[in-house]
Amino acid sequence: MSTAVDDSQEPTDGERRDPVTKAFRMLAWMADSDQDRWGVRELARGLEIAPSTAHRTISSLEAAGVLVADPQTAGYRLSLEFLRLASKATEDVPIRHAAIAHMRALVDTTNETAYLGAYDAARRKMMYVETVPSSHPLRYVLPMHEWLPMHAGAGGLGILPFLGNEEIEDILRRNALEPLTDRTITDVTELNQELARIRRDGYVLSIGRLIPGAVGIAAPIFGSDDRVIGDIVLALPEVRLPAEIAESLGHDVMVCANRVTVDLGGRVRESEASNRSRSRR
Numbered sequence: 001m002s003t004a005v006d007d008s009q010e011p012t013d014g015e016r017r018d019p020v021t022k023a024f025r026m027l028a029w030m031a032d033s034d035q036d037r038w039g040v041r042e043l044a045r046g047l048e049i050a051p052s053t054a055h056r057t058i059s060s061l062e063a064a065g066v067l068v069a070d071p072q073t074a075g076y077r078l079s080l081e082f083l084r085l086a087s088k089a090t091e092d093v094p095i096r097h098a099a100i101a102h103m104r105a106l107v108d109t110t111n112e113t114a115y116l117g118a119y120d121a122a123r124r125k126m127m128y129v130e131t132v133p134s135s136h137p138l139r140y141v142l143p144m145h146e147w148l149p150m151h152a153g154a155g156g157l158g159i160l161p162f163l164g165n166e167e168i169e170d171i172l173r174r175n176a177l178e179p180l181t182d183r184t185i186t187d188v189t190e191l192n193q194e195l196a197r198i199r200r201d202g203y204v205l206s207i208g209r210l211i212p213g214a215v216g217i218a219a220p221i222f223g224s225d226d227r228v229i230g231d232i233v234l235a236l237p238e239v240r241l242p243a244e245i246a247e248s249l250g251h252d253v254m255v256c257a258n259r260v261t262v263d264l265g266g267r268v269r270e271s272e273a274s275n276r277s278r279s280r281r
Helices: 013-017 019-032 040-047 051-064 080-091 094-110 165-174 188-201 243-263 272-280
Strands: 067-070 075-078 113-120 125-132 204-207 214-222 228-237
Touching (some): 019 040, 094 228, 094 243, 228 243
Antiparallel strands (some): 067 075
């Protein structure tokens, strides 16, 4: 809960020495807010800092050109320069460069929407950083550039089983298995069984675990250090998933993710599902 603080409160020695952290926290708070303009006291309350500290941070960001004053509201907003830098940084993510052509090929093959998930080991969460839409008028739109849980939905479950055991345990310890729908797995034993199935098959089929009525099919992407760094996710309505095509779509997603892995210098991991597919050729 936000708390009001006294205008005269002075920054601590740590705050004085770490202006970059203060500035980054303010920008992150603004970006996550559902508003587009903020006043000094509003930012101070949201960040739980003194208004004087908020004002100093705002002044620094304004001088750097990433915040601009709004004379009509006496507030501040993110500048076009900030938006340019954020957009350019997103475009320059290596996993995106490696994935985009393969995602387009996947969409051409399946005519379903593809998403690129990226995993942050420090936060123990993932986000979607790229999408290629299908031509269907009915399709699910997943949240872009928002931190998402690892236990609910194909995006997280396409990554979680391929992390190290200690990392998985840390994720489960840090984050409650909250029920986002009535199909979300909230029992640790059941989740561990599901993770074992995903490792065996090489992909996850998730139905209604994050969004009611939505299907997600995901397979992991590995980097050059042999660690999972993200996944390819195919998203579609449940009404467009006859049981007989689920395994075929899973194979298509795995092929796409494996191609991205190879382009990143990673090693493709064999699964029982890929071995079955090879034996049928």
